[in-house]
Amino acid sequence: xxxxxxxxxxxxxxxxxxxxxxxxxQLFPVLASSWPEAGEAVGRLRPSAVVADGGAPAxxxxxxxxxxxxxxxxxxxxxxxxxxxxxxxxxPFSADPGELIHLAPRLRAAxxxxxxxxxxxxxxxxxxxxxxxxxHDPLQDATVLLIGRGAAYPALxxxxxxxxxxxxxxxxxxxAKHLNARDLDGIVLAEGFSPRxxxxxxxxxxxxxxxxxxPIVVGVPAPHSSxxxxxxxxxxxxxxxxxxxxxxxxxxxxxEARLTRTLASLDAGGLLDPRTGLLTEAAFERDFAxxxxxxxxxxxxxxxxxxVLHRADRRAVNDAARxxxxxxxxxxxxxxxxxxxxxxxxxxxxxxxxxxxxxxxxSVIKQTAHSARREARIDPDVSVATLMPDESARAIxxxxxxxxxxxxxS
Numbered sequence: 001x002x003x004x005x006x007x008x009x010x011x012x013x014x015x016x017x018x019x020x021x022x023x024x025x026q027l028f029p030v031l032a033s034s035w036p037e038a039g040e041a042v043g044r045l046r047p048s049a050v051v052a053d054g055g056a057p058a059x060x061x062x063x064x065x066x067x068x069x070x071x072x073x074x075x076x077x078x079x080x081x082x083x084x085x086x087x088x089x090x091x092p093f094s095a096d097p098g099e100l101i102h103l104a105p106r107l108r109a110a111x112x113x114x115x116x117x118x119x120x121x122x123x124x125x126x127x128x129x130x131x132x133x134x135x136h137d138p139l140q141d142a143t144v145l146l147i148g149r150g151a152a153y154p155a156l157x158x159x160x161x162x163x164x165x166x167x168x169x170x171x172x173x174x175x176a177k178h179l180n181a182r183d184l185d186g187i188v189l190a191e192g193f194s195p196r197x198x199x200x201x202x203x204x205x206x207x208x209x210x211x212x213x214x215p216i217v218v219g220v221p222a223p224h225s226s227x228x229x230x231x232x233x234x235x236x237x238x239x240x241x242x243x244x245x246x247x248x249x250x251x252x253x254x255x256e257a258r259l260t261r262t263l264a265s266l267d268a269g270g271l272l273d274p275r276t277g278l279l280t281e282a283a284f285e286r287d288f289a290x291x292x293x294x295x296x297x298x299x300x301x302x303x304x305x306x307x308v309l310h311r312a313d314r315r316a317v318n319d320a321a322r323x324x325x326x327x328x329x330x331x332x333x334x335x336x337x338x339x340x341x342x343x344x345x346x347x348x349x350x351x352x353x354x355x356x357x358x359x360x361x362x363s364v365i366k367q368t369a370h371s372a373r374r375e376a377r378i379d380p381d382v383s384v385a386t387l388m389p390d391e392s393a394r395a396i397x398x399x400x401x402x403x404x405x406x407x408x409x410s
Contacts, residue, residue: 004048005045005046005047005048006029006030006031006045006047006048007022007027007028007029007030007031007047007048007049007050007051007107008031008032008033008038008041008042008045008047008049008050008051009022009030009031009032009033009050009051009053010032010033010034010035010038010041010050010051010052010053010056010064011032011033011034011035011052011053011054012034012035012053012055013053014032016032016053017100018051018053018054018080018100018103019032021100021101021103021104022051022103022104022107025103025104027104027107027108031045031047035056035057035060038060038064039063039064039067042064042067042068042071043067046071047075048075048111048114049075049076049077049078049107049110049111049114050064050068050075050076050077050078051077051078051079051080051103051107052064052077052078052079052080052082052090053080053081054080054081054082055081055082056079056082061079061082061086061087061090062087064077065077065086065087065088065089065090066087068089069087069089072117072121073114073117073118073121074113074114074117074255075114076091076107076110076111076113076114076252077089077090077091078090078091078092078093078103078106078107078110079091079092079093080093080094080103081093081094085244086244086248088137088247088248088251089248089251090248091106091110091248091249091252092233092245092248092249093106093233094222094233094234102230102232105228105230106230106231108230109213109230109231110252112256113252113255113256113259116256116259116260116263117255117259119259119263120133120259120262120263120266121133123263123266124262124266133258133259133262133274134258134274134275137251138251138252138254138255138257138258139163139164139247139250139251139254140314140315141185141254141257141258141275141315141318141319142164142165142185142186142250142251142253142254143164143165143166143167143182143183143184143185143319143368144160144164144165144166144167144184144185144186144187144188144246144250145166145167145169145175145178145179145184145186145187145188146160146166146167146168146169146188146190147169147170147171147172147175147187147188147189147190147193148170148188148189148190148191148192148193148219149170149171149190149192149193150190150191150192151191152190152191152219152238152239152242153190153191153192155238155239156188156190156219156239156242156243159239159240159242159243160188160243160246163243163247164185164186164247164250165315165316165319165368166368167182167184167367167368168367172193172197172201175187175201178367179210179211181327181364182322182323182326182327182364183257183322183323183326184214185214185215185250185253185254185257186214186215186216186217186246186249186250186253187205187214187215187216187217188217188219188242188243188246189201189216189217189218189219189220190219190220190242191219191220193220195220195223198218198220198223199223199225202216202218202225202227202229202232203225203227205227205229206227206228206229212228212229212230213230213231213253214229214231214253215231215233215246215249215250215252215253216229216231216232216233217232217233217234217235217242217245217246217249218232218233218234218235219235219236219237219239219242220234220236221234221236222234222236231249231253233245233246233249258274261274261275261276261277262274264277271283273321273335273336275318275321275336276318276321276322276325276336277321277322277325277326278321278324278325278333278334278335278336278342279333279334279335280335281335281336281337281338283335284333284334284335284343287333287345288333288345288393288397289393291333291345291347292387292391292392292393292396293393295347295348295387296387296389296390296391300347300348301348301349301350301386301387302345302346302347302348302349302386302387303345303346303349303350303351303353303354303384303385303386303387304343304344304345304346304354304384304385304386304387304396304397304400305343305344305346305354305357305358305361305382305383305384305400306341306342306343306382306383306384306400306401306403307320307324307341307342307343307344307358307361307362307365307380307381307382308340308341308380308381308382308383309340309341309342309365309378309380310379310381312340312378316368316378317336317340317342318336319365319368320342320365320378320380321334321336321342323361323364323365323368324342324344324361324365327360327361327364328344328346328357328361329346329357331347331348332344332345332346332347333345343397344358344361349386350386351384351385351386354384354386355384358382358384359382362380362382365378365380366378366379366380383400383401383403384400384403385399385400385403
């Protein structure tokens with residue numbers, strides 16, 4: 001595949017196997033630069049991606065990372081075989097020469113994010129654009145599935161919980177339920193499972209297109225099998241090393257998810273909130289008034305659920321909204337209000353069924369930890385009301401708010 005802007009390989013080895021691997025994969029144009037000339041090469045070429053070959057000097061890599069971080073659209077930076085902490089925008093890659101065959105798929109996956117970013121930037125500059133692209137760290141929106149049951153699990157949970165939302169699973173079966181129920185930005189598979197179980201789990205992920213491009217960091221020695229997972233990393237180290245390897249990959253995936261939501265908002269004419277995938281408040285008010293009128297006219301049921309996330313920060317609230325956006329039925333719609341509460345309308349649904357749906361949504365929300373402290377975890381208060389004969393849209397919303405106030409007072 002040819003890219004208009006070149007892929008830059010920074011190396012002091014004229015016979016670098018990295019150059020050969022990218023050439024064999026038909027990724028071109030591919031150009032090389034030595035480390036002393038890397039900064040000038042980045043400024044002159046404005047590459048589509050940069051690959052730092054093995055043994056990158058720490059200061060030189062940091063300087064290149066800062067320079068690349070200022071470029072638009074997104075420029076992926078991959079460092080091969082670099083030990084120790086990496087700058088936030090540098091993604092690690094295994095140093096094993098036999099694994100270079102997986103470099104091209106990882107680079108292609110990263111370049112797709114660049115293309116998505118370029119598309120979003122182009123559409124946002126169009127006069128008809130109705131949405132702005134958020135510029136905060138994508139890790140603030142990220143949620144990672146942590147699977148494990150060994151001694152390192154608590155330390156990993158704390159280390160991850162300081163940077164991203166964490167969904168914990170003590171078994172592969174529990175992990176599978178989370179994978180099917182919600183959107184995730186990465187998986188960390190810790191110790192506690194046999195090589196056979198790890199092999200089977202990774203095989204299943206590689207065969208399912210929904211999960212094939214997820215960042216997956218495995219904190220055990222690599223097995224002999226090979227998997228078609230471009231963002232798979234094996235890190236046989238302590239929790240800090242595992243988290244350090246996972247976060248750059250998770251950040252890229254969370255950024256991709258943000259871009260996807262932004263483009264969906266543009267496709268919907270700005271009616272969807274790009275943070276959540278739910279309706280904007282203004283669009284919700286219009287749709288809700290119409291839904292109430294139609295339900296009254298046709299004699300159909302309609303119910304409203306209100307989720308209040310006490311003490312939740314922005315990450316937790318937005319994550320809960322995205323959970324609801326993913327899990328609610330196609331006929332339903334909702335919004336995240338300015339005060340942080342969530343409203344969801346269940347069309348053609350009586351009170352009993354609406355309560356069951358709301359309990360399911362609340363249960364999934366509670367399974368995400370947004371802090372290492374257990375007392376800070378989210379337990380939504382849920383109020384549900386169903387439309388009464390001749391009741392207005394404002395009246396049912398008032399009633400569902402009053403239910404929550406009576407619960408707090410009691």
